[in-house]
Amino acid sequence: MGAYIVRRLGQSLIVILGVICITFAISRVVGNPVVLLLPAEATEEQRVALMKDLGLDKPMYVQLGIYISKVARLDFGRSFRSGEPAMKLLLDRVPASLYLCFAGTLLSVCIALPLGIISAIKRGTIFDRVGMTIALLGQSIPGFWAGIMMILLFAVKLRWLPPSGYGPPQYVILPAVTLAFFFAAATARMTRSNILDVLDMEYVRYARLKGVPERIVILRHVLRNTFIGILNIVALQAGLLLGGAVITEFIFSWPGIGRLSLDAIYNRDYPVVQATVILAAAFFVVLNLLVDIVHIATDPRIRKQ
Amino acid sequence: MKKTVILCSALLLVLWGAAIASAESQTELVIAQTAEVNSLDPARHNSITDVNYTIQVFDMLYILDEQSKPVPRLALSHRIVNPTTWEFKLRPGVKFHDGTTMTARDVKFSIDRMTDPQTKALFASFWGPIKEVKAVDNLTVQIVTKSPDPILLKRLSLDLAIMPADLFQKEGAEKFFQHPVGTGPFKFVSWTRNDRMVLDANEAYWDGPPKMKRLVIRPIPEAATRLAELQTGNADIAPAIPPFLVEQLKAAPNATVQSVPGGRVMFLYLNTLAKGPLQDKRVRQALNYAINRKAIIDNVLKGSGIEVADCLTPYHFGYDPSLKPYPYDPAQAKKLLAEAGYGKGLKLVFNSPNGRFILDKEISEAIAGMFREVGIQTEMKVHEWGSYVQMMNAWKLEDIGYIGWGNTLSDADGTFTPLFTPTPFSYYNNPALTEKIAKARTTMDEKARLGLYREIQKELIGEAAVGFLYEQVDHYGISRSLKGFHARGDEWLIVYKASR
Numbered sequence: 034m035g036a037y038i039v040r041r042l043g044q045s046l047i048v049i050l051g052v053i054c055i056t057f058a059i060s061r062v063v064g065n066p067v068v069l070l071l072p073a074e075a076t077e078e079q080r081v082a083l084m085k086d087l088g089l090d091k092p093m094y095v096q097l098g099i100y101i102s103k104v105a106r107l108d109f110g111r112s113f114r115s116g117e118p119a120m121k122l123l124l125d126r127v128p129a130s131l132y133l134c135f136a137g138t139l140l141s142v143c144i145a146l147p148l149g150i151i152s153a154i155k156r157g158t159i160f161d162r163v164g165m166t167i168a169l170l171g172q173s174i175p176g177f178w179a180g181i182m183m184i185l186l187f188a189v190k191l192r193w194l195p196p197s198g199y200g201p202p203q204y205v206i207l208p209a210v211t212l213a214f215f216f217a218a219a220t221a222r223m224t225r226s227n228i229l230d231v232l233d234m235e236y237v238r239y240a241r242l243k244g245v246p247e248r249i250v251i252l253r254h255v256l257r258n259t260f261i262g263i264l265n266i267v268a269l270q271a272g273l274l275l276g277g278a279v280i281t282e283f284i285f286s287w288p289g290i291g292r293l294s295l296d297a298i299y300n301r302d303y304p305v306v307q308a309t310v311i312l313a314a315a316f317f318v319v320l321n322l323l324v325d326i327v328h329i330a331t332d333p334r335i336r337k338q
Numbered sequence: 339m340k341k342t343v344i345l346c347s348a349l350l351l352v353l354w355g356a357a358i359a360s361a362e363s364q365t366e367l368v369i370a371q372t373a374e375v376n377s378l379d380p381a382r383h384n385s386i387t388d389v390n391y392t393i394q395v396f397d398m399l400y401i402l403d404e405q406s407k408p409v410p411r412l413a414l415s416h417r418i419v420n421p422t423t424w425e426f427k428l429r430p431g432v433k434f435h436d437g438t439t440m441t442a443r444d445v446k447f448s449i450d451r452m453t454d455p456q457t458k459a460l461f462a463s464f465w466g467p468i469k470e471v472k473a474v475d476n477l478t479v480q481i482v483t484k485s486p487d488p489i490l491l492k493r494l495s496l497d498l499a500i501m502p503a504d505l506f507q508k509e510g511a512e513k514f515f516q517h518p519v520g521t522g523p524f525k526f527v528s529w530t531r532n533d534r535m536v537l538d539a540n541e542a543y544w545d546g547p548p549k550m551k552r553l554v555i556r557p558i559p560e561a562a563t564r565l566a567e568l569q570t571g572n573a574d575i576a577p578a579i580p581p582f583l584v585e586q587l588k589a590a591p592n593a594t595v596q597s598v599p600g601g602r603v604m605f606l607y608l609n610t611l612a613k614g615p616l617q618d619k620r621v622r623q624a625l626n627y628a629i630n631r632k633a634i635i636d637n638v639l640k641g642s643g644i645e646v647a648d649c650l651t652p653y654h655f656g657y658d659p660s661l662k663p664y665p666y667d668p669a670q671a672k673k674l675l676a677e678a679g680y681g682k683g684l685k686l687v688f689n690s691p692n693g694r695f696i697l698d699k700e701i702s703e704a705i706a707g708m709f710r711e712v713g714i715q716t717e718m719k720v721h722e723w724g725s726y727v728q729m730m731n732a733w734k735l736e737d738i739g740y741i742g743w744g745n746t747l748s749d750a751d752g753t754f755t756p757l758f759t760p761t762p763f764s765y766y767n768n769p770a771l772t773e774k775i776a777k778a779r780t781t782m783d784e785k786a787r788l789g790l791y792r793e794i795q796k797e798l799i800g801e802a803a804v805g806f807l808y809e810q811v812d813h814y815g816i817s818r819s820l821k822g823f824h825a826r827g828d829e830w831l832i833v834y835k836a837s838r
Contacts, residue, residue: 115377196566288532
C-alpha cells in the first residue's frame, strides 16, 4: 500500500507540472494585466516599469523557468493586484469554500441517494418517474437563476434567511441548496444507474430466489456492492462542487476560492490564477488518491490483486 | 414547570438577540459595494471602490464637493507662491487614530511615498506633475510642480491619503497596512477579503464624530443581491443599481432611490488612425447624425441617461453648456455619406464590451440598427472586457468601439489628454489640437483655460472626433431610515454625516 501511494504521488507531481505549464501558456496568451492594472492616464514609462516589475518583459520560457523554480520552493508569487502572496490569498479562502462544498455535498447526498435508490428499486413506477423528473429539473435549471429566485423568495419575501454573506449556518443554506440542485440531480441519476446494474446481477437474483427478505437483499447485497461506485460519484461531485461554486459564490457574495479566481481571471492576475489551478489540481489528485485507498481497503478483489 | 421555564428562557433569549441586533443595526451603517478593494494600501488602488475605503479611514488635503470644487480638509488654505510653487497651511490639532498629531512631516512623507517611483503606485500618473514636497514648518507645506498645474488641488484630493510617518516607518508598509491608521472619520477594525470590512467611528474626528458608530462595507457584485440586501434591511446604501431594477427599488417599502448624473460619458471610438472611411470627417459626422440618443436613453436605458454635446459633463471643469449635441437627422446622415462617396452603403466593424457598462451590448446593437437605417452595415463583435481593453490599448480597434470614460479628476484635461492626444487610448490625432490641449493643461488662469477648452470642444464636435452619446445616470438604493447621505456623481460615498 505504501509503495502504491508513493507511486501515485509521483504520478500526481507530473500531472501538476503539466497543469502549471498549460495554465502558464494560456494565461499569457489571453492578455496583458498591465493595461487593466493601470488607469488610462498612465504614462508609457509607467507601463514599461510595471511590465518589468512583474517580470512580464522576459521571454515566456524564461518566465516559466523562473516560476517553476519558485514553485519548487513553495513560492507561488504575489498577486499583481493586491501584492499579497498568491497562495496565501487562496488558502485564506479555503475554509469558506470547504464549508460551502461540505454543506452542498451533504445536502446533495441527502437528496440524491434516497432519490436514486428509490427510483432504482421502484423502477418503472410512479416513484421512479417523479424522481427522475425532479432530477431532470435540477439539472436543467441554471444555477444563477435558481440562486436569485431563492433569494427573492426566502430572503426578500419570506425573510426566513439572509440574502447573502458568510457566517453561521443560516448564511450557508441558500448557497448550499443552489449548489445541491444541480449536483443532487446528477448524483441521483448516476446512483440509480449504478444500482440498476447491481440489481441485475446473478447473486441478487439468487438471494431473492433463496427467499431472503427484500430489505436484506437491498441493504446487504445491493447497497454494499454499489457503495464504491456511489463513493466515486460523490467524490467526483465534491471536486466539481469546489470548482463549480463560482456562480453561487458570486450571487451570494460567498468569499470562497471560486469568486477570488474569477476576479483573478477577469483581471489577468496570473499568479492567483496559476495558484488556483495548482491548488485545484492538488485537491483532485489527493481526493482521487483517497478514494482509491478506500477502494482498496474495502474491495477484497482489489486487495488480492 | 420545567418545560415552561425552558420555553420562557428560550423566548427571552430570542427577544434579547433580536433587541441586540436591532440596537446594533440602529448605529451600524452597511454599504453593499459593487466590488472588493484591491488592497488596504492606496499604492495598489486603481478604482473608485478603492477610493471609497480610503476616504473612510484617511483624510486628504482637499476633497471635491458635489460640484467638483476643491474643499479644504487637512489643508486649511493655500496660496500660489509662483506658477510652480503652492503653499498650504495645515489644519492644527488633527489627530491620527493612534492619538499622535498630524504635522507637515506626515504630509510630506505621505505624498513622497505615493509619488516615489519605487512605490509603483498605480495612480501615480495622476500625481505626476508633483516634483517636490517641502515641510516648511509644523503646519506649512510647499509643493513644487514640474510645470504650472492648475488642477493640483484636485490631484491632492484623489486617494493621496495622509498617513502617520513615524508609525509607518516603524512598522513598515506590510505591517502598517494590516491595521492602517489615518485621521479619517472611521477607524479600521478588521477586513476579510470578499466578505466585509469593519470600521468603527472615530469619536475624536476633527469634523465631529460620525453619528453611525460602525461602518461595514460588504462587496456584493451581483446587483440583484445588493438590492435584496437593501430590501431586507441588511444594507443601507447600494450603489450601481441597474435601470431595469429601479422600479423594483422604488416599490420597496423600506428603501428609496437617489439618481444622480454620473459624470461618466459614453461614446463611440472612431478609428481615424487606420486608413478607411472614418478618416473622412463627413462619414464621422454622418454617424453622429444617425444616432437617436433620446430613443436609446428612453427605451433602452429607461431614462437613465443625459444627452451630451461632447465628452464633458457639468462635473468637469471646462464644460460648456452652450454647446449642443448633434441632432438626430438620418436624412442629413445619408446626405453626408453620399457626398463622401458612400451613397450606396458602407460596411464597418462595431466592437462592444459585454457587461462592463450598463447595457453596453444592447445599446451597441441599438446603435448598429440606427446605422443600418442610413445605409451603414455593421459587423458586430462583442468582447470580454479584459480582451477589449488589450485591443484598444494597442491601437487594434477596428473601426468603431463603444466605451465609457469616467474622468477621475473632474477636469477636461482628464478626458482630452488621454483621448485626443497621441496616447495608447487615442484614436484621433491632430497636432494643432494636441498643442492646444497641452497649453490648456498648464494654463493657470481659469478664464483663459475655459476659453481654450471651449475652442477644443467646438473643434472636436465639428470634426466629429468620436461618436458622441450620453452621460450615464447612476442609481443608488438608500434605506429610508438613513438621513444625511447624498449620492454623488463621482461615486464617492461620504457617509460620516449620515444618521438614522
